[in-house]
Amino acid sequence: ASAEKGGFPSFMEKEIFDQPAAVADTLLGRSDADGRLTLDELRIAPEELAAISKIVVLACGTSAYAGSVAKYAIESWCRIPVEVELSHEFRYREPIVDDKTLIVSISQSGETMDTLMAVRYAKEQGAKTMSICNTNGSTIPRESDAVLYTHAGPEIAVASTKAFLAQITATYLLGLYLAQLRGNLFQGQIKDILADLGKIPSKIQDILDRADEIKDLARNMSEANSVLFLGRHVGYPVAMEGALKLKEIAYIHAEGFAAGELKHGPIALIDDGQPVFVVVPSPRGRDSLHSKVVSNIQEVRARGAKTLVIAEDGDSAVKDFSEWVFYVPETPTLLMPLLATVPLQIFACELASAKGFDVDQPRNLAKSVTVE
Ligand code: AGP
Numbered sequence: 261a262s263a264e265k266g267g268f269p270s271f272m273e274k275e276i277f278d279q280p281a282a283v284a285d286t287l288l289g290r291s292d293a294d295g296r297l298t299l300d301e302l303r304i305a306p307e308e309l310a311a312i313s314k315i316v317v318l319a320c321g322t323s324a325y326a327g328s329v330a331k332y333a334i335e336s337w338c339r340i341p342v343e344v345e346l347s348h349e350f351r352y353r354e355p356i357v358d359d360k361t362l363i364v365s366i367s368q369s370g371e372t373m374d375t376l377m378a379v380r381y382a383k384e385q386g387a388k389t390m391s392i393c394n395t396n397g398s399t400i401p402r403e404s405d406a407v408l409y410t411h412a413g414p415e416i417a418v419a420s421t422k423a424f425l426a427q428i429t430a431t432y433l434l435g436l437y438l439a440q441l442r443g444n445l446f447q448g449q450i451k452d453i454l455a456d457l458g459k460i461p462s463k464i465q466d467i468l469d470r471a472d473e474i475k476d477l478a479r480n481m482s483e484a485n486s487v488l489f490l491g492r493h494v495g496y497p498v499a500m501e502g503a504l505k506l507k508e509i510a511y512i513h514a515e516g517f518a519a520g521e522l523k524h525g526p527i528a529l530i531d532d533g534q535p536v537f538v539v540v541p542s543p544r545g546r547d548s549l550h551s552k553v554v555s556n557i558q559e560v561r562a563r564g565a566k567t568l569v570i571a572e573d574g575d576s577a578v579k580d581f582s583e584w585v586f587y588v589p590e591t592p593t594l595l596m597p598l599l600a601t602v603p604l605q606i607f608a609c610e611l612a613s614a615k616g617f618d619v620d621q622p623r624n625l626a627k628s629v630t631v632e
Contacts, residue, residue: 295451370398
């Protein structure tokens with residue numbers, strides 16, 4: 261088993277360290293030298309894809325957070341409305357879908373019953389269905405009109421890590437492909453974004469090379485009984501994912517919030533010593549998001565929080581308000597989840613291990629949930 265884990269103490273840690281390859285392999289062969297997307301594998305005609313009026317992403321758990329990241333990117337690049345819904349909620353209301361709706365299901369296993377049932381339901385309503393999936397030949401892609409496989413390789417640990425980054429990567433490819441088909445972006449813009457994506461694997465590697473900075477923090481926090489995560493824009497699903505990882509494997513109460521929502525309630529939770537992770541957007545972004553999030557850090561700190569910050573290299577504004585800062589390499593804001601998620605995965609994995617838990621087989625959870 262130790263050989264299968266590639267010398268790592270757990271599959272989860274191995275899979276976290278597999279992430280440069282998971283992203284690179286998912287990008288591989290899907291665009292040409294001119295920066296044109298070549299998703300020939302999709303079985304939906306380009307004319308039909310160009311004519312869709314909305315996208316509904318259906319998924320559960322971590323895969324649904326990948327969908328939330330996709331919403332920001334696809335709406336920005338393609339100007340198509342994107343809804344993201346948990347599969348099990350979708351089917352039990354009367355969702356409005358028709359033949360101009362593209363359903364994008366996201367599933368690592370391709371066997372999640374909730375998602376399968378939601379896809380079947382949407383198909384009956386006449387929607388076009390596309391599956392983003394990590395498992396060749398599994399049920400959801402087989403039952404969908406089209407499939408875009410993620411190439412993360414088999415994921416063994418129950419807590420999803422490399423599949424998540426590969427899913428996000430695949431949704432970016434889909435977004436760029438739609439933008440190309442529909443003429444929403446210039447070819448040069450698509451080429452530039454692809455070039456930025458191409459640099460992501462080595463940037464993830466840079467984070468992995470500094471894993472000890474995160475592990476030290478995690479070991480010092482093994483007594484924490486609640487950890488909060490704040491993020492905004494694409495940092496919001498990253499915060500949700502950071503919280504989910506901690507719940508799943510370390511059994512610690514954790515919650516992710518949109519930072520702007522703090523003042524509407526969650527700030528009441530903050531008292532002395534409360535650990536709060538904050539995912540800070542790039543200071544190079546167009547709008548004032550960065551300074552808003554820096555104010556959020558100050559607000560929780562003033563109430564006693566222990567502020568643990570994920571910021572971009574060169575961001576000098578956060579230092580004075582943070583107990584601990586981890587810098588991730590520069591990248592365009594929409595791609596940032598591929599980097600900012602990684603330290604949170606390492607944190608959860610190390611903290612759970614420090615508590616003596618089996619991170620690969622957390623209690624009460626199954627790798628794929630094949631019951632409704
Ligand atoms: C992630 O760490 C979880 N174990 C879980 O939320 C998972 O993402 C969810 O059950 C969906 O699984 P799928 O991607 O195989 O459909």
